[in-house]
Amino acid sequence: MADEIAPILTGLRQDHRNMAQLLTLLEEQVQEIFDERDGQLGLMVDIMRYMTVYPDAVHHPNEDMLYAELRAARPDLSQGMARVTEDHLKIGDQGLELREKLEMVASGNAVRRKEIVADALRYVKALREHMHWEESDLFRRLDKLVADGHGQIESATVVRRPDPLYGPIVDKQFRSLQDALAP
Numbered sequence: 522m523a524d525e526i527a528p529i530l531t532g533l534r535q536d537h538r539n540m541a542q543l544l545t546l547l548e549e550q551v552q553e554i555f556d557e558r559d560g561q562l563g564l565m566v567d568i569m570r571y572m573t574v575y576p577d578a579v580h581h582p583n584e585d586m587l588y589a590e591l592r593a594a595r596p597d598l599s600q601g602m603a604r605v606t607e608d609h610l611k612i613g614d615q616g617l618e619l620r621e622k623l624e625m626v627a628s629g630n631a632v633r634r635k636e637i638v639a640d641a642l643r644y645v646k647a648l649r650e651h652m653h654w655e656e657s658d659l660f661r662r663l664d665k666l667v668a669d670g671h672g673q674i675e676s677a678t679v680v681r682r683p684d685p686l687y688g689p690i691v692d693k694q695f696r697s698l699q700d701a702l703a704p
């Protein structure tokens with residue numbers, strides 16, 4: 522069994538738009554914390570919980586799988602992308618750490634505001650830069666792979682798990698986040 526790469530790429534690009542929306546919301550809430558207001562800690566926890574259960578668990582593994590395919594099929598299109606897997610690991614670690622700190626604050630533990638602000642801003646910056654690199658460079662290489670006739674990938678390597686926030690069924694743990702995102 523094989524999957525078409527093009528629709529997977531469309532899905533990855535949509536994931537980026539979704540993550541960009543969440544990063545903007547996270548940044549707004551961080552500003553509140555920075556200004557010594559409490560902000561909506563619950564929303565920040567929800568955002569980081571989403572990041573660890575969907576982007577880190579589904580989006581990044583699917584990218585890694587496509588990049589591996591690209592490296593195997595087209596070494597000529599695979600220059601200078603060695604650090605992408607490292608980027609995914611780093612973003613995953615930073616995200617988990619931030620999630621844990623936010624959960625601690627939300628449950629009444631003392632974590633220094635400055636530390637939360639610095640961690641969150643570092644996370645937002647790293648993920649934005651990473652997505653920009655993919656959009657402006659890596660995804661285009663994958664478009665080229667497909668355009669040149671390599672349009673399919675072995676199905677067994679694709680991670681299939683519905684998006685619990687932007688997918689057809691919103692998981693109940695993300696309902697208030699969904700409300701916060703509603704226009």
Ligand SMILES: [Fe+2]
Nearest residue numbers: 581584609655
């Ligand atoms: Fe990525």
Ligand SMILES: [Fe+2]
Nearest residue numbers: 580584652655
């Ligand atoms: Fe990505």
